[in-house]
Amino acid sequence: MEFEHATTLFGRQCISRRGFLRGSLAGVILSALHLPSRSNPVQANSISPLYWVKNIPSQPFYGGGNGNYHYGIDSLLQLMGEHGLKFYRTSQETDLSGPVGLIEPDDVVLVKVNAQWKYRGCTNSDLIRGLVQRILDHPEGFAGEVILFENGQGRGSLKCDTHGGHYPDTSVHANANDENHSFVFLVDHIFNDPRVSYCLLDPIRNTFIGPNNHVRDGYRRHENVSYPCFTTAGGHRVELREGIWTGSDYRQNLKLINVPVLKYHDVGGSEITASLKHVYGIVSMADGQSGFRHYSGLGETCGKMIVSVRTPVLNIIDAIWVSFASLAGYPGSTTHRANQIVASQDPVALDYWASKYVLYPISNSPRHLPTFSGVDAWLTAARDAINARGGLYKPDRGIMVDLVTKNEEEMVIHSFAGIRLLTPDGGEVIQSGSNYLIRWEAISKAVTFKLAYSMEGGQTWKRIADDIITTTHEWPVPLPKNNRKECFVKVMGYDAKGNRVGEDRSHAPFTIEVVRVVSPQEEDVWIAGNSYDITWSTYKTVAPVTNVAIYWTRDGGNTWTPLTNLDENRSPWKWQVLSVARERKKCKIKVVLKDEDGIPVGSDVNEGYFVIRP
Numbered sequence: 001m002e003f004e005h006a007t008t009l010f011g012r013q014c015i016s017r018r019g020f021l022r023g024s025l026a027g028v029i030l031s032a033l034h035l036p037s038r039s040n041p042v043q044a045n046s047i048s049p050l051y052w053v054k055n056i057p058s059q060p061f062y063g064g065g066n067g068n069y070h071y072g073i074d075s076l077l078q079l080m081g082e083h084g085l086k087f088y089r090t091s092q093e094t095d096l097s098g099p100v101g102l103i104e105p106d107d108v109v110l111v112k113v114n115a116q117w118k119y120r121g122c123t124n125s126d127l128i129r130g131l132v133q134r135i136l137d138h139p140e141g142f143a144g145e146v147i148l149f150e151n152g153q154g155r156g157s158l159k160c161d162t163h164g165g166h167y168p169d170t171s172v173h174a175n176a177n178d179e180n181h182s183f184v185f186l187v188d189h190i191f192n193d194p195r196v197s198y199c200l201l202d203p204i205r206n207t208f209i210g211p212n213n214h215v216r217d218g219y220r221r222h223e224n225v226s227y228p229c230f231t232t233a234g235g236h237r238v239e240l241r242e243g244i245w246t247g248s249d250y251r252q253n254l255k256l257i258n259v260p261v262l263k264y265h266d267v268g269g270s271e272i273t274a275s276l277k278h279v280y281g282i283v284s285m286a287d288g289q290s291g292f293r294h295y296s297g298l299g300e301t302c303g304k305m306i307v308s309v310r311t312p313v314l315n316i317i318d319a320i321w322v323s324f325a326s327l328a329g330y331p332g333s334t335t336h337r338a339n340q341i342v343a344s345q346d347p348v349a350l351d352y353w354a355s356k357y358v359l360y361p362i363s364n365s366p367r368h369l370p371t372f373s374g375v376d377a378w379l380t381a382a383r384d385a386i387n388a389r390g391g392l393y394k395p396d397r398g399i400m401v402d403l404v405t406k407n408e409e410e411m412v413i414h415s416f417a418g419i420r421l422l423t424p425d426g427g428e429v430i431q432s433g434s435n436y437l438i439r440w441e442a443i444s445k446a447v448t449f450k451l452a453y454s455m456e457g458g459q460t461w462k463r464i465a466d467d468i469i470t471t472t473h474e475w476p477v478p479l480p481k482n483n484r485k486e487c488f489v490k491v492m493g494y495d496a497k498g499n500r501v502g503e504d505r506s507h508a509p510f511t512i513e514v515v516r517v518v519s520p521q522e523e524d525v526w527i528a529g530n531s532y533d534i535t536w537s538t539y540k541t542v543a544p545v546t547n548v549a550i551y552w553t554r555d556g557g558n559t560w561t562p563l564t565n566l567d568e569n570r571s572p573w574k575w576q577v578l579s580v581a582r583e584r585k586k587c588k589i590k591v592v593l594k595d596e597d598g599i600p601v602g603s604d605v606n607e608g609y610f611v612i613r614p
Contacts (some may be wrong), residue, residue: 044402048346070130102398116152120321121329145234151201158183166328197233226287258312263323274351275315276302299381324363348404418502426508433540446493457486514602522608533572543595545569556586
């Protein structure tokens, strides 16, 4: 395909060949890269750092301005900066920048997204939105271009409207809080900035060009892999392996950021998709090597693309939604909201860690462990392919990892949980009307907090307190009209400017209990004709208890038979067990507390079943 006819590839208007050449010549005189001094070489990392951000709020955007600041991305960049990996390359050292940072002011930044699928099978575009904003926010001013790109092998769509047997419709369904926010929507509407564009490589995947063709858009072969060469909407000639063609030579202001969505892939193939396979997806499957790659050559292909074509300066695994049982991210029952991201410059260590500690705990499938033979084979082959060619260390591009690893002892994990609720965290039984100590931990920039609770499984929330300045709060537990077993507490943290910087909630439901049946207990055996105590404990109720009704069931709760109505709340009550014709194994007792108007103010059923024998 000639460049002049490539209007289907790119976001924003394509330029003429003359305009491209004029822009290329202008690129020659742009400022040179700020390389680390040869006389003061930067030491390579002997271990592989990983950066793990958890508890990202489900509503991730915060702050004022244009609304693009993403809690997860900003937490990741801060975490990286604290441990020496600076996002921006600048002459001055700051929390996020320094002389050996990743992104320079005039870089052409390729952001690889998964757009072969839609729903939760594609990369989370909210995450991409936050990442692009931070690139544009380069402290020395960003004069380059950010390109969101994908090769969907003929099935891709940056509009997130792919179709086929996996989906019930052809409409737009982005992996975002607003499903209309496709990658194209981000470029055209959210940013609407000439520095941000998109490129779908599907139309050029069957076009192969030679090493001296710097105009036509297509693929070049390198050994048994292939890579794209194309001109962006901003006029930059990207030749992925070589760099940015200026019209006479190459500049290395080309940076690749790899953002895969973590998910199940198949059974018997790669098993999972993470950072390595996502870069593998850049190749053209029309280059004659598709059979080799599926799947005996999968690991070798991944490794060669990483080490011999273009090494990502950063791999960010999107685990906001994890598709644990579907490649397509559909239906929703096959996905789980994990609200995490994990990043590293070592893709082997990253895939090992994410499969073991993010995907596997969700799916519970041993096929998703990195030690499973189907995963270990290609993970090992990728490691060996990379290390055999000298590793990844390229300090002039900000890449500080040397040899890659799948050995946990050669990894270091830097984690950031933001705010973490400690109690109640799920499973507790809390008495109504009691004072319960809510506890949490938080990062230093969270200076005030709000608390809320839900008794409807998180569907609706009620305020507990605002403007709390400590990390504990004594909660006067409410008085429900019945025992509530789907309760949650949520804590939200804010910085000194009032921006929300994180939140967390109970990770499982807890119970607020008004009354508890203490006896009979599960597996008790009561003999017909004998007398036994039915005992209950009463906590604070919304109104005084003036009557207690007691019922029993012999069939697991399908039918309830009254035993007595007491005119006062006195426990225990002695019951002479009724006669039964045969052993009953599904017996229960229910106690109902009522106020003076006969309105229930609490009830409970004993745990499990007890047995009545003749």
